[in-house]
Amino acid sequence: MIQAQSLTKHYGSKTAVDAVDFTVQPGKVTGFLGPNGAGKSTTMRMIVGLDRPSAGSVRVNGKPYHEHKAPLREVGVLLDAKAVHTGRSAYNHLRAMAATHSIPTSRVHEVINLTGLESVARKRVGGFSLGMGQRLGIAAALLGDPATLILDEPVNGLDPEGVQWVRKLTRQLAAEGRTVLLSSHLMSEMALTADHIIVLGRGRVIADASVADIIASAAQNTVRVRTPHTAALASLLAQADVTITNLEQDVLEISGLTVNEIGDRAAAAQISLHELTAVSASLEDAYMKLTQNEVEYRTGDTHTEAGVAR
Amino acid sequence: MSTQTHQTQPATARASFVPTGSGLSFTGLLHSESIKLWSLRSTYWTFSLVVVASLGIAVLMAFAMSSGFDSAGGAMGIDHAQLYVMVATSGLSLGQLIVAVLGVLSISGEYSSGMIKSTLTAVPNRLPALWAKVCVLFGFTFVVGLFSVVGAFLVATPILGANDVTANLFGDGVILPLLGNALFLALIAVFAIGIGTIVRSSAGGIATVLGIILLLPTVVALFSLLVEWVADIVPFMFTVAGSEMITPNTMESWQAFLVVLVWVVVSLGTAALLLKRRDA
Structure with missing residues (x-):
């Protein structure tokens, strides 16, 4: 001890x-x-x-x-x-x-x-x-x-x-x-x-x-959705407490909704999904979030592929 | 983001592990320090060098003396015992420089390599580790010093004996000065540990010790030419007192020995104070 x-x-x-x-x-x-x-x-x-x-x-x-x-x-x-x-x-x-x-x-x-x-x-x-x-x-x-x-x-x-x-x-x-x-x-x-x-x-x-x-x-659980209709799905799900990030051309990362909610709503709107995965936050994510303001020796900002946040 | 999940831990109170077994002891520390001393090649090199320098220079001196006797027609009027001691200890001034370096390195090497962190985590009260190092280096240096001067006496015996210059090793006029030389050699090594601990760097420590042994007496003697009273402090220089301890000149042997001890105590005392206080 x-x-x-x-x-x-x-x-x-x-x-x-x-x-x-x-x-x-x-x-x-x-x-x-x-x-x-x-x-x-x-x-x-x-x-x-x-x-x-x-x-x-x-x-x-x-x-x-x-x-x-x-x-x-x-x-x-x-x-x-x-x-x-x-x-x-x-x-x-x-x-x-x-x-x-x-x-x-x-x-x-x-x-x-x-x-x-x-x-x-x-x-x-x-x-x-x-x-x-x-x-x-x-x-x-x-x-x-x-x-x-x-x-x-x-x-x-x-x-x-x-x-x-x-x-x-x-x-x-x-x-x-x-x-x-x-x-x-x-x-x-x-x-x-x-x-x-x-x-x-x-x-x-x-x-x-x-x-x-x-x-x-420290970190939120998110859902990863692969669909050819990202724009349609994003506007369908958009609401106050939901964050949607466009990771790749056909991949969205959504926080604030469960897998079930997203799947059901997409089905009701007849939007086809190719992947629907719950992603649990990692310790690394939590750590980065906790320490983002505490870093003593910060590296120069390298250009990150910033997704289009809605 | 990764899809990795963390296994849930029971995290209930388990019985704490209770350590058992032997603990710190000063004999353990002595053992540890002698392992440290004898597991470095430099120790063998330096001690061998002390012995070789001592015997080699004694042989040279003995031959040089003998040729002097030949031309002068014998060593009449010279105290034989004194002559033997002079020959047997002639190589030791080089030995003094060597053990001074060894003394500094025995501690500065721990600082430069990072070993000191291991040493001080094992001995968090710190001072016992220093005292153990002092005891071990003192002991071995004394033995090596005595071996050197007695060896030098023995190799010089047949050479000087050829001119009928003889002396008994165990006569008071021989063995006591030889013991004194070995003692001073060991005290130099210990003095150097103190300096090495204070300075914490090999280069700085060696420079400081050699400065005190070689340079300081000369510098003070030079000053005494300008300022008369400075001449009075010359005998109080570390190495001058060391030789007065063996061949008294301006003060008694015991007084010279006290002067030497003061140098050693100041060096080790300061070292102990700093070792205890500083961050490792």
């Missing part, structure tokens, strides 16, 4: 984390989302005491992190792939980490096998690919068999098999009653992995709810 209370971090005049309050519950995978610069990494660093909060506090499993007698058994953390001396082998890195807590070498071999590093464990970390570095970081996080896992972008650089492995691993760890806090920018992956989502924007919590609630609250 991670509990943050009015957790704040200033860097000079810039406020990276602005009095956030949240609780990360055990037994669930909690996704930590937010645009670049929203304060996710800073928050994670404060949880494990690498950065000192400017104000407020954060507790892990009931205590400030540094008060635990066996920190690596309380929290396993993957902050970024570069927390390893490049001149050392993966095996020796893990051995040195394990030695601090008198964790036996057998556990080092266990996490090496678990993360699939057997073939490169004796090689120097400097030559590792991004994906191998991530696997080593995850191995280090698992070393103490910790009650809480904090993984910053764990799937960054992993192959599809690795991404799936992280998903299964984190779900399994949560099922064992552990606390799992996970950040990622891959929304589809997050939708499959997380139970609960905390969204940060410009250092503040802008959403803290279950995945289903986040999607339901």
